[in-house]
Amino acid sequence: MGAISIELLLASLMVASTPILLAAIGELVVEKSGVLNLGVEGMMITGAICGFAVAVETGSPFLGFVGAALGGATLSVIFAVLTQYLLSNQVATGLALTLFGLGFSALIGQGYVGIKPPAIGSVNLGILSDIPFVGPVLFSHDVTVYVALALVAAVWAFLKFSRAGLILRAVGESHEAAHALGYKVVRIRFLAILFGGACAGLGGAYLSLVRVPQWTEGMTAGAGWIALALVVFGAWKPWRVLLGAYLFGGVTVLQLNLQAAGLKVPVELLSMSPYLITILVLVIMSADRRRAALNAPAALGRVFHAST
Amino acid sequence: MMQTLKAVLAAAVVAVGVAAPAIAEDPVKVGFIYVGPANDGGWSQHHHEAAMKMKEHFGDAVEVVEQESVPEGADAERVMTQMALSGVDLIFTTSFGYMDPTINVAKKFPNVKFEHATGFKTAPNVSVYSARFYEGRAVTGYIAGAMTKTNKIGYIASFPIPEVIRGINSTHIHAKKANPDVTLNVIWLYTWFDPGKEADATQAMLDQGVDVILAHTDSTAPLATLEKQGGYGFGQAADMIEFAPEPRLSSIIDEWAPYYIERVQAVMDGTWESVNTWYGITEGMVGIGEFSEVIPEDVRAEAAKMRDDIASGAYHPFTGPLNKQDGTPWLAEGEVADDGTLAGMTFYVEGIEGDVPN
Structure with missing residues (x-):
């Protein structure tokens, strides 16, 4: 058996986890505001093609990511209008959004199959990248990886320390009370949904511009659903979502590396290990039922209608 | 939609x-x-x-x-x-x-x-x-064995079904013909189509020092990854010529159209019957894509000869002496595998490491 390089493993873990991390952190904010958007997969794939198309047309990966965020956010507007103004069922609307996104992206993507996107370089972090072990693992990635990490920190700080974050949480816990206090529940949720859409779009674009890099119809292949599960896994806490994303991404990459290294472990076991370990951690973390239940936003998925 | x-x-x-x-x-x-x-x-x-x-x-x-x-x-x-x-x-x-x-x-x-x-x-x-994709796998396996510098080639496999196992065996046998020191790494993905996972698997192989990768999944993600990270690969099912001359060295192309026309015609004529068709290079159902110019001249000639010999029936990719993975004899010197064994193949040939998943 060949040895597995921990250095390379950790480095590819960060790349493999970034799409689901971006989508999950956006969905976390949406759910914290009391809205359940099951359309993450649809917004991700829309972001993947929008980002790819913009990057190819302009030659700039940066503009590609901007386009992806806009694309994801635009798709989420449909969801926001339907659920916030027309008071449609959030679960059904979210599912419809996924189906629509998959088809819509396929339609836009017709002309982009088999095209190469412009390359996105690694950030030059100077001597940091030259530190043995730590350099290649932490400081040799493209800028999106760091943006995703910064986003996790920003969301954490926003929810924990800022007044706006407190209001968002209040809306998610009890929209009636927040409304009585004079907060614009619908407007706040609308913005949260937009943010979630933009993040999912970025996650999708990371897949089509960096991780694979190419456009293929249906290329998210369920990543959006994993992102949704990660939010629950992380108990609606940003750092736990990060942990969950790295754990899931890490075990996925690890099992592929173990196979490549020819480790004598049944392949079936390796293939299901990411899911097994995720379930296992979920069981352990939800062992204390009172605490686990406390973390879910109380108004999650409930329709709000200001009657007066 | x-x-x-x-x-x-x-x-x-x-x-x-x-x-x-x-x-x-x-x-x-x-x-x-x-x-x-x-x-x-x-x-x-x-x-x-x-x-x-x-x-x-x-x-x-x-x-x-x-x-x-x-x-x-x-x-x-x-x-x-x-x-x-x-x-x-x-x-x-x-x-x-x-x-x-x-x-x-x-x-x-x-x-x-x-x-x-x-x-x-x-x-x-x-x-x-x-x-008979294994005929194509013989040609691409030979090229892979000749082109690797690290003596490590990789095979991204989907599901452990006879078709895929035949492909792995054929690849291994012919890579060895080109380079006796070559070893074959197999990664099972349990999916036909997941570009993200296919790309990750390609990366994992590259991290392990593999430099030529054959894919048995459906997307072009492995080639896209190889293009970015270096290393060689092959077109699978389609020519994938957009990745030539590097990293795509050649390809196995599926040609279904003549068969579809034949069968639809049979329905029109009322002559349709249940049949078991297994065509290869000879009948044109398996095509070999153009050889890339980065392959040395002599290897290209050798690969072309193998392709032509398979087409003419002069050579069968599973010709003895061949042993099963556990060392038990399978085919004697000069003996050729029968279609029944090939159709239900669930074992590796000698020299491949790892077990076939159940």
Whole structure:
């Protein structure tokens, strides 16, 4: 058996986890505001093609990511209008959004199959990248990886320390009370949904511009659903979502590396290990039922209608 | 969305057809079911393109109905039933995992004809067809063995089914012919189509020092990753010429169109019978893509000779002496594997490391 390089493993873990991390952190904010958007997969794939198309047309990966965020956010507007103004069922609307996104992206993507996107370089972090072990693992990635990490920190700080974050949480816990206090529940949720859409779009674009890099119809292949599960896994806490994303991404990459290294472990076991370990951690973390239940936003998925 | 659009278009075509009095007979309705999107750049796209060529050949005499991204299993049964109920005469189910669903649905619709790709279960109204991809794997395996500098080549495998195991064995045998020191790493993904995972697997192989990678999944993600990170690969199911001359060295191309035309013609003539078709390079169902110029001249010549010898029948990729992985003899000197053993192959040949998953 060949040895597995921990250095390379950790480095590819960060790349493999970034799409689901971006989508999950956006969905976390949406759910914290009391809205359940099951359309993450649809917004991700829309972001993947929008980002790819913009990057190819302009030659700039940066503009590609901007386009992806806009694309994801635009798709989420449909969801926001339907659920916030027309008071449609959030679960059904979210599912419809996924189906629509998959088809819509396929339609836009017709002309982009088999095209190469412009390359996105690694950030030059100077001597940091030259530190043995730590350099290649932490400081040799493209800028999106760091943006995703910064986003996790920003969301954490926003929810924990800022007044706006407190209001968002209040809306998610009890929209009636927040409304009585004079907060614009619908407007706040609308913005949260937009943010979630933009993040999912970025996650999708990371897949089509960096991780694979190419456009293929249906290329998210369920990543959006994993992102949704990660939010629950992380108990609606940003750092736990990060942990969950790295754990899931890490075990996925690890099992592929173990196979490549020819480790004598049944392949079936390796293939299901990411899911097994995720379930296992979920069981352990939800062992204390009172605490686990406390973390879910109380108004999650409930329709709000200001009657007066 | 795409399906709906196609259905609308198909309906429009029918409406136009009805309006025009020139058409005397009802067109033959032919259904196709794909496991991935019809523009995945590989397996499903090639079936789709063959379907389109068939449609072009017959013109208004056939009507094509397609369903893409149909998961293997219960969903497939639902889709087939729907097609059969809507009056489709002949249904092509183009993935191995559709085997049992095809047999189940075929029982319920004895008047509808089914053609299942790469399977081994037949019925009075179910034919199976497949290509001898292992012949192509012999050629690409030989090139892979000749081109590796690290003596490590990789194989991204989907499901542990005979077709994939044959491909792995053929690749290994012929890579060894080119380079006796070569070792073959296999990664099982348990999916036909997941570009992210295919890319990760490619990266994992590269991290392990593998420098030539053969894929048995449907997307072009492995080649896209190789293009970014270095290393060589091959087109799979489609030519994938957009990745030539590097990293794509050559390719195995599936040519389904002639078969589709033949079978639809048989339905039209009323001569359709359940058959078990297994064509290779000789019949043109397996094509070998152009050799890249980065392959040294002598290797290219040797690979071309192997291709031509397989086509003429002078050489069989599974020719003894060959032992099974555990060292027990399989084929004696000069002996050639029979189709029955190949069709149900569940063992590795000697020299491959690791176990075949159950």
